[in-house]
Amino acid sequence: MVSSSVVSQFEDDTKTKERFKELLEACRSGDLEKFEIFRCPSTLLMNGNVRLFTAHVYGNGHYTVVSFLLENGAKCESETFEGERCLYGALTAKIRGLLLTYKFTKAVDESQSYRNVLARLYDNPLEHFSDITLKVRSSSFPIMATNNINYERLYSGNIVELYAHRFILCARCPYFSERLNTRNNNQHHQFSSNDQHHRVSFEISQAVDPTCFQAVLRYIYTSKVVQIPERLFIKMVDLCQLFGLKNLRKKYTNKSAVSKLSTSQLDKELQLEIDRFSDNNSSEHQKPYPDMYLRVENTLYPCHRVMLSTRSEYFNILLNGPFAEGLSKTKEYDLPTITLSKCTCEVLELILEFIYTDKCEKILPNVAYELLVTADMFLFDRLKTLAAIVLTNQKGPIDDIYELMRKAIDLKIDRLEQYCCRWFAEHLKDVLHDERFLNLVKESAQSIQNRQATDTIPLIDDLRYWLAKKHREAEYNRKLAQIDAILEQLDLDA
Amino acid sequence: MSAKRPKGKIKVPKKPNPTDSQFNDNWERLAQAIREIHKKNASILSFEELYRNAYNMVLHKNGDKLYNGVREVITQHLEEVAQAQIVPAFPVSDASTSHGGTANGASGASFLKVLKSVWEDHTTCMLMIRDILMYMDRVYVKTASVPLVYDLGLDLFRDTIVRSPNYSIQDHLLNVLLQQIHFERENDIIDRSAVKAAMEMLLQLTDSPQTGDTVYAADFEKKFLETSKDYYNLEGQTLVEKYDAPEYMKKVEKRLNEEEQRINNYLSQTTEPGIRSIVEEQLISKHLKTMENSGLIPMLNNEKMDDLARMYKLFSRVQQGHEEMKSAVSAHIRELGKAINETVTSATTTGEGGSSNAGDNRSTGTVIAIRWVQEVLDLKDKFDKVLGHALMNDKSFQTSFNEAFGDFINKNPKSPEFISLFIDENLKKGLKGKTEEEVDNVLDKTLTLFRFITEKDVFERYYKQHLARRLLNQRSVSDDAERGMIGKLKSECGYQFTTKLEGMFNDMRISNDTMVDFKDFLDKPDMDRPRMDLSVTVLTSTFWPMNLAASPRCNFPAEITKACETFQKFYLGRHSGRRLTWQAQMGNADIRATFKSRKHDINVSTCAMVILLMFNNLPDGQNLSYEQIKGETDIPEAELKRNLQSLACAKYKILVKEPKSKEINADDKFLFNKDFSAPLQRIKIQTVASKIETEGERKDTREKVEEARKHQTEAAIVRIMKDRKTMEHNNLIAEVTRQLQPRFVPNPAMIKKRIEALIDREYLERAGDRLECSLLSVMLIFEFRLFS
Structure with missing residues (x-):
């Protein structure tokens, strides 16, 4: 259907x-x-x-x-x-x-954590390295029941201050991207001794309705479309037009769909130009407003502490923890730099992509294995899965099936394990007498703690399963007999 | 693990075989790092490197070695800390000051502070250690079913320090804590933050994975509750001896608040139920009776609402509390009620045993009745106030109060009469000048008393009598008030109660109309007008509480008889099938009497009028003897004596009696007192209308009531049997009781007798164990009902 x-x-x-x-x-x-x-x-x-x-x-x-x-x-x-x-x-x-x-x-729902992170950024920008203050004028600021309320609002005259992140604004909203990049002279730089970065303030024109603006800001961060009073719909549409947010505008012109959550948009668009550039083009790296660098193999990658800290516990401790890296003052180009010593550029790029967009689409097979291992080390479970998928999508395994198998067992990647097993099943006659294979069988047997004399060997069980799937009965039995022979040889019983 | 960048063919990097030396290296670096962390040197450590070390170890299947190694390092460190920092800080036990001298308290507090700083250091370090070992936590720990690194740290702290086998840290800790609490209970100031920190530490340590209890619960809480129990036991006894109830309760309240505050400030909420129940038990439960004895009654008497409210609240915490309080207060009510009853009985006995002047008796009797009712009402008011202000209108208390009231009110056999008299008095004079609201108020209050009476039919009888007198003598102060009262009684007891009362009212009204018509009748041309103004009130016999048969005789003089006949003719002409009987003992007459000095208009009773008229035809100076008067008028003795008394022995002596005395004797002689004078033109001679009954009259009323009850019981029995056809004996009695209860509470023995009587009269039949109602009786039932 x-x-x-x-x-x-x-x-x-x-x-x-x-x-x-x-x-x-x-x-x-x-x-x-x-x-x-x-x-x-x-x-x-x-x-x-x-x-x-x-x-x-x-x-x-x-x-x-x-x-x-x-x-x-x-x-x-x-x-x-x-x-x-x-x-x-x-x-x-x-x-x-x-x-x-x-x-x-x-x-x-594995992308839930990603969305949560973004929601957190929206709710508590000050705790998350916000670097821009948006000033909105309002005659009366109607409080939408949001969490923006926890930070201080300074009502001076009729100005309300909201806090945000430049890189997100630029990536998600053409208006900001243009304004923030060109109107350098209109920005007020504030050096605050606490923050390690500049704070910039930006004024929103008076024509903008504060409620609408808040809704738009929320959308920029989380892609959530919220309810607003009907009388503001028109203003909303205009604002979306101004900001260049086409999809959002569509939503508000179609009133009935206002309350739905749409995530797909976010994923697509929050593709930040965290780019692979290996040179120090200063004007270029203004664009995404990084506040730190990662150095890998002598290449500098500009990043944002926000994203790294909130998306990964490892990076959070690395950057903000009490250890040497978090407290170091190494700087390149005026931004703090941290060196990762055991990582390659390709892998890092993929990891960064995953961190920022929760997707990783360009995993090449030859990098997949490394990515798998590195993702495991940095505790990115989902990335691990993605890498494993790439590996298992290959028609044939990469070189060393045995290493692959061991890795799969060690890192507990079921999919990869099954993939290897299946391969063994299909090439049984080739591997059956290979010593490496026999070693695997032995290891598998030992992995069961307190194994009885006659007990399961996981590897053998899986093999049998795949064989059954592949062959019909006669053939299947023949293969089984072969296996049993090998087992006897090894003095195991399964 | 080096990352290679393969070109072309994909090669899986070969894993180098882990060598022991590499492992040792890795481990050494980690162990050293942990030590540095303990020395607060984390900032020189490279997170990336250490993390990778741990990662490698786990990857090479050395997770267990890593884990154990970490455990050892931490344990060692903690041991050192225990020895170097904690043991020296042990509080100095100062035996000289027993009651918490500051020296002792201070050293205890500083011990706690040291412990707190050690704990904080440890937790901070553990967090950092956990950071480094994140990979191990994620990968190794779960499969090996060991606690996470941070939890391991907590367990180690618990085992190495808090429950150290080498040093008596645990004892010291618990002692200090308990001591601090003790000081605070004795009103010393302690360092709460130190104690709180220690408690929090204990709360974070778990006792064992099976129980899931915290060390707080396992080690501290138990001891705390024990010592608290002892403390409050002692406290309770001391306080009870020192203070009386109100003060004691205040102290108890204070203690309760104090403990609650303590819980909020530095103990765990889990302890709250435990300590609260201890305090409640030791201070309240154990001394319930004492508190009551030493203070409840004065509190009630002096209306100390605050104290009572406090007692109520305190007692509500304890299971038996309210029960005790209820019974104590109810007993008190019964005592007070009994006292009120006794003042009445003593007054009436002295009253009745005394003089022969029935009139005085009766008026004091009324006074007594009214006083009784007023006192009961006051008592009720008082306890209503207590209920409202102090007891928060607790329903169960109200019920038991009502029971107590009901009890003593019904113990007084004259209560129905008293209440009726009270109403009588009010309706005659007392309510004059009051607003409608106040009137309503008073009547309502009386009604509440009425509800307590079980013998409502006795009340009905009295009320009828009093009402009759009021109506006939036109003493009622306000018709509206009367009707209001009847309305209330109706809503209280149903219409049956009040049909007759309303009938009486109607009779009065109809009589008025009849009199108007009679006047017109008399105005007819050829009417023989009687020489006097005749005003007749026609009473329907069934409504009014008088005995037809017992209506006393009286011979009217001729002219009076004639007048009566005229009326009779008139009346019977209008209504057929009725019989009129003249009631001579009621009614009054206005006589114009001419004395030597002046004329007076005297209002006397009918009988008295008849007597006086006899003197009309007498020549001057001649007297009439008692016998003569009796013979001529044919008035019964008691009545005659009363009337003669009122004429000759009372305030206004219309007649002169010889010999002069208060009593009327058979050989007395009476003379018209032409020398009589009085200041007012109009005089009214009261014929001592009985208000309160003499013993004889009361007995009379009682008998009548009993008679009526018998009939009603029988009617109820027959009604029930007709409905049910057969019924068991016990059930029948229960049902009869239930039906008759609104009027009076029937005696089961009496019911049984009635049943026997009915069986005799063949209304009912016994069938084995049950009773059956036979059809024969159907006809008779109707006949039966008519007469009841």
């Missing part, structure tokens, strides 16, 4: 459309693996719309597919139209049960 309305969402990208159709095919046939393959970075875009799949999956009644979708972020919310539709259409009681229980458990 393919709904045309769903397809139309992706009319801007025909290639995506095709992939999408294939995806739906996979859905319908319940082919989980194929489905997984489609979860490559470009279709991750559809994360937010994965829930739509659920609605269409119910025609299949494939439990595994549904559970996979749920585990990866599809939402079946009870209060929404789609959610109810899903529930209604669940073909088996089992699926319905699954949908219901997933309502209550925290489905791992």
Whole structure:
């Protein structure tokens, strides 16, 4: 069941459309693996719309597919139209049960943390290295029930001060991007001894309604569209026009859709030009307003402390902690610099991309392994998964399957483990007598603590599973016999 | 792990085999780093490097060694700290000052401060150590089911310092804490922040993973509660001896507040229920009775609302508290009520046993009745106030008060009569000049008393009598008030109660109309007008509380008889099928009497009039003897004597009696007193209308009431049986009681007798254990009802 309305969402990208159709095919046939393959970075875009799949999956009644979708972020919310539709259409009681229980458990919505971070930045800019003060004039500042209230507002005359981050404003809003970059002379620089960076103040013109401005600011940060009184709709639309926020403007011209959350926009646009530049072009690196550098292999990467600190615990301690790096005064070009000693440029670039945009689309296979390891070290779980996906999407494994396998077990990457196992299953006759393989089997056996004489060996179990999937009975039994022979040789029983 | 940049073919970097020396190196660096952290030198350490060291170790499957190593280093450090910093800070036990001299308190406080700084250092360091070992926490800890690094740090602190096996830190700590609390209880100032810090530390340490309790709960709380219990035990006894109830309660309140504050300030909220119940038990529960005995009654008497309210609040904390208080107060009410009852009985006995002047008796009797009612009302007011101000209108208290009131009111057998008299008095004079609201108020209050009476039918009887007298003598001060009262009674008891009362009212009204018509009747041309102005009030016999049969006789003189006949003719012409009986003992007459000096208009009772008229035809100076008068008028003795008394022995002596005495005897002689004079033109001679009954009259009323009750019981029984057809004996009694309760509470023995009587009369039948109602009785039931 393919709904045309769903397809139309992706009319801007025909290639995506095709992939999408294939995806739906996979859905319908319940082919989980194929489905997984489609979860490559470009279709991750559809994360937010994965829930739509659920609605269409119910025609299949494939439990595994549904559970996979749920585990990866599809939402079946009870209060929404789609959610109810899903529930209604669940073909088996089992699926319905699954949908219901997933309502209550925290489905791992992995981009949730990303959005949370952005929300936090919006709510408490002062605690997060805000570097710009926006002054809004108002005759009476109607307080929207937001969390902006916790910081101080200085009412001097009729001016209210809001705090923000320049890089976010520039990245997300063409108006600011233009204004802040060109009107250097109109900005007032304040040096505050506490902050390590400049504070700039910027005045918003009087024509702008404060409520609208606040709503726009919120949208800039979190992509959330909030309710505002109807009488302000027109002003809102004008403001969006002024700021160049087309999507937001669309939302407000279509009044009924005002309260929906739309995340996809954010992901796409918050692509900051954290760029790969290896030179010190000073005028260029004004643009994203960095406040620190990371040095890797003699290349400087400008970054923002905000993003690094809030998105990663490791970087948070590194930058702000009580240890040497956090307290160091090393500076390059007037900005504090921290050196990462065991990291390559490519990997760092991917990591930065992930930090800023919660996506990582350009993982090349040859970097994937390194990225995997580094992501694990820096405790980026999701990035780890993304790297693993790239690895497992390869037709054939990269060079050393055994290392790969060991890494998969060590780092507990199930997907990679299965991938390797499958490869073993397919090339069984080749590896069966390879000593390295036998070592693996032994290690696997030892990994079970307190193993009995006759007990499971995880590796063998998985092998058997994949063999069963691949071969028909006779063939399967033959292969099994071979395995048993090997086991005997090793003096193991499984 | 070096990062290579492969070109072309992808190569997985080969993992170098971990060598022992590399491991040792890594570990050494980490151990050293931890030591530096402990020395507060974190700023010289490279986070990146240390993190990577730990990461490598975990990756090479040395997570366990790392973990254990960390544990050792920390333990060692803590041991050193314990020895170097804590032990020297042990408080000096100063035996000379027993009651918390500042020396002792101060050394204890400084010990706590040292402990606090050690703890804070430790937690800060642990955070940094945790930062470095983040990877291990994420990856190794879960699989190995060991606590996280930070929690490990807490456990180590607990085991090495707080519960140190080598030094008696724990003892000292607990002692100091308890001591500080003790000082504060004795009104010394202590360093609260130090104590609070120690408590917080204890709260963060868990006792063991199974119980999930904190060390606070396991080590400190128990001891705290124990010592508190002892402390308050002693305190309770001391206070109780020193202070009386109101003061004691204030102290208790203070203690309770103090402990609550302590909880808020530096103890954990979890201890709150425990300490509160200890204080409540030791100070309140144990001394409930003492508090009551030493103060409750004076508090009530003096209306110390604050104290009572405090007592109420304190007692509410304790399970038995309110019960005790309720019963004590109720007992007191009963005492007071009993006293009120006794003043009455003593007064009436002295009153009645005394003089023969029935008139005086009766008026003092009324006074007594009114006083009784007033006192009860005052008592009720007082306790209502207590209920409102001090007891927060607690319903259960109100119920028990009501019970107490009901009890003593019903113990006084004359209470229905008294209440009726009270109302009577008010309706006659007392309410004059009061606004409608005040009137309402007084009547309402009386009604509340009325509710307490169980023998409501006795009240009804008296009320009827009094009402009859009021109506006939036109003594009622306000018709509205009367009707108001009846309305209230109606809403209280149902219409049956008040039909007759209303009937009486109606009779009066109708009589007025009848008189108007009678006057017109008399104006007819060929009417033989009687020589006097006749005014007749026609009473429907069933409504009015008098016995038809017992209406006393009286021989009217001729002219009077004639007048009566005229009226009778008139009346019977209008209404057929009625029978009129003249009531000579009621009614009065205005006589114009000519004395030597002047004429007077005298108002006398009908009988008295008849007597006086006899003197009309007498020649001067001649007297009439008692016997003569009796013979001629045919008035019964008691009545005759009363009237003669009022004429000859009272204030206005119209007749002269020989011999002069207060009593009327059979051989007395009476003479018209032509020398009589009085200041006013119009005189009224009261015929001692009985207000309060003599014993005989009371017995009479009682009998009548009993009679009526018998009938009502039987009616109830028959009604129930007709409905149910068969019923068990006990159930029948219960049901009868239930139905009759609004009027009076029937005696089960009496009910049983009635049932027997009905069985005799073949209304009911026994069937085995049950009673059956046979159909034979259906007809008879209706007949039966008519007469009841």
